[in-house]
Structures are given as structure tokens and as C-alpha cells.
Amino acid sequence: MKKILCVGHSAYDITYLLPNFPIENRKYKAEDRIMVSGGPAGNASYLLGKYGEQVSYITTLGNDVYGREILHDLNEIGVDTKNIVIRDEFVTPCSIIIANGSNGSRTIINYREERKVDGVEFQYENKPEIILFDGHELELAMQAVERFPEAIKVLDAGTYKEGTRVLGAIVDYLVCSEDFARDYCGLEKIEEKDFEYVLKKLKELNKNTVIVTLGERGSIMEKDGKVERFKAFKAKAVDTTGAGDIFHGAFVYGLSNNFSIEKNIEFASACASLSVEKLGGRNSIPEIKDVLERIKRG
Secondary structure, eight states: OOOEEEESSSSEEEHHHEEEETTTTTOOOEEEEEEEOOOOOHHHHHHHHHHOOOOOOOOOOOOOOSHHHHHHHHHHHHHHHOOOOTTTTOOOOEEEEEETTOOEEEEEEOOOOOOOOOOOOOOOOSSOOEEEEEEEESSHHHHHHHHOOOOOOEEEEEEEHHHHHHHTTTSEEEEEEEHHHHHHHHHHHOOOGGHHHHHHHHHHHOEEEEEEEEEEGEEEEETTTEEEEOOOOOOOOOTTHHHHHHHHHHHHHHTTOOOOHHHHHHHHEEEEEEEESSSSSSSGOOHHHHHHHHHHHO
């Protein structure tokens, strides 16, 4: 087990389940509702705490009802929160999420205020050995890179933006979504015939390990100059909210426990597949025993 630091975005998520995606200027009654803390690095840190890892988390929160709820959730699961920046002038991000019951897709509407945070004094008894970034809170992320240069660095590159572009060039593991890969490579969509080109193009950004997650089509990685493919586990999707966050948190868990890269991707994929079968993001993080059972069943 290695000491882990997560740096990035937190939000409070309110998810509504509808039978179909709504049409403009109509009223709808939701079939279900989930209110829970979220955010990519936030969900990953929560998973790692739940799985018994020594994990710290850095983000920014407002001193408001949502910020206090997020802090409470993290503390309750054992995440070290002493370096979280909480200020009265900040507004804690909040997301409204529409889960489409007909196909399991989710649409996220997030409100967050951009703010610059400099000169944070990180308080640690022991330096982190692994750092997970999500491309948000870039100033805090770069301070962590400078402070802990020897740590293994992982990026959850969900979308192509300044933070993921900058961090994507310097991490040891660039684990990116299909959206990031498509936008970076200038493609409208990624088909099987594009896999070799996509990985080659991403290698121009990052010379280390590059993994692209493709949802129900699994994942791809370059190995010894060839495309290595990893299957996705079959799942009946109810809500895909947080599946990428959970994949990345599980991937870091695998690094912490010295999994091979193949076993690590398998574990993370199984974890994410279980998460989409339940409404909501953070609350859909599965138990390890259920992940291992899904892997066993194949």
C-alpha cells in the first residue's frame, strides 16, 4: 500500500432519473433522485478511502452547505482533508445531472466559479507516493508536481482543456476518456481503424503509459508498438455518472497494490461496470468483493 494524494474538482451532485431525455419547455416528474457529493478527484479519493488506502485530497470548497457536506462525507470515509482550501468567498460547485433511463446516459450541468489559489502550504507527515489529478485546480496541481517530483503521477483526462493538456504531458500514466482522445486527435469519432493512429498521436503528448477508455467498447493501450485491447464487462446501464471517476480511482488502487497493468485495467473496468448499474455517482462505488466476483465471472 502506498500513500496517495488526489488533486482536483469537487461538486455536490443532484441526479434526477427520467424515462427519456427531456424536451425543452415541458415539465417532468423524476422517477428517482439522488443527492450526493461528487467530482472526479473527489469520487476517486472517496473510493480509495472506502477501499482502505491512505489517501489525502486537495480541492477548493466554499464555506457553505454543499462544501460542509462534501467535507463531512470525505472525513467519514477516512480521507485526509486537512489540505482542502475552504474560504468564505468561494462558492462550492454544484451539478444537476439528468440520467436517461432509456439508455443509461447522463447529462451534467455544472456551475463553478474559476479562482486562482497560490501559495498553499501542504501539510504532510509523509510524502505521497502516487498523485492522481483530474485537470481541475491546475494551480494546486502544479504546486503538488513541484513539491513531490518523485511521486508516480496519474491523470484522469476526462475532457480536453488546459489542465488536462498541461498535466497530460508530464504524468506517468495518461488515462484518458474517448472524448479527450477524440478532441486531441481532431476526430469526430473514434472507430477501430483509428486506434493505432490515436495512440500514436497521444504518444506525442505523453511518452509514458497512455490508456484510452472507450466505455462499453473497453480500453486500448499501446504496448511494444502494438495496440492492446481490453474488454469491457457487460453491464445493464442505469446511470453512467461517475463511471470514469471510479475507473481512475480503482486504477490508482491497483497501482498502490502493485497490480500488473493488465490486471489493473481489468480491475478498474470491472469496478466501473458495476457502478453504472446503480443511480448516482459516488454512491454507486461497489464493494471490492463484488468487483472480484465480476472479474471471476468474466
